[in-house]
Amino acid sequence: MADYGHDLQFGFFLDPSTGNPDRTVEIAHILDELGFDLIGIQDHPYQQRHFDALALIGYILGQTERIRVFQDVGNLPLRPPVMLAKQIPDQCHRVVVLLLVRVILDADQVVAQVAEDVGDL
Numbered sequence: 510m511a512d513y514g515h516d517l518q519f520g521f522f523l524d525p526s527t528g529n530p531d532r533t534v535e536i537a538h539i540l541d542e543l544g545f546d547l548i549g550i551q552d553h554p555y556q557q558r559h560f561d562a563l564a565l566i567g568y569i570l571g572q573t574e575r576i577r578v579f580q581d582v583g584n585l586p587l588r589p590p591v592m593l594a595k596q597i598p599d600q601c602h603r604v605v606v607l608l609l610v611r612v613i614l615d616a617d618q619v620v621a622q623v624a625e626d627v628g629d630l
Contacts, residue, residue, distance in 0.1 A: 520547030522581065523569075525559040533560070534572055541573040549581030552588065563596060 521540050523533065540548060548569065552562035566578045583593065 518546035519544075520549055521545055523548050523550050525550050525553075525562060525565055527558055527560055530560075533565070534569065537569045537573055537576070537578075541576040545576055548576055548578045550578065551582035552580050552584055553582070554584055554587050 521536075523536060523540075525533070537548060550562045550565055550569075551559070553559050554561060562580050566580065569576075569578050580593070
């Protein structure tokens, strides 16, 4: 595996299930205290058993000290890249949010459009 000169970071996939909200936040606190770097949260806005990913990200950021939180699964038909690029900076003022959008077809065109629209923020 290539070494790109970046420090190794450790993350955790946090289950966004709504079954036990206190436990979800408790796990985020534990990860923050243990020194984890990242928490990834999947986004399935049509799944009623999951918290809204963007709302959960904002809440966790308000409850933790240093950990970075990002959306690790996105639903592009319901949350297009341009919409995400505009929502995330408004919501996440404390951290740099990693927004990784992988589009199989027309990736260059989509990335160029996102970059152009983000410039309008």
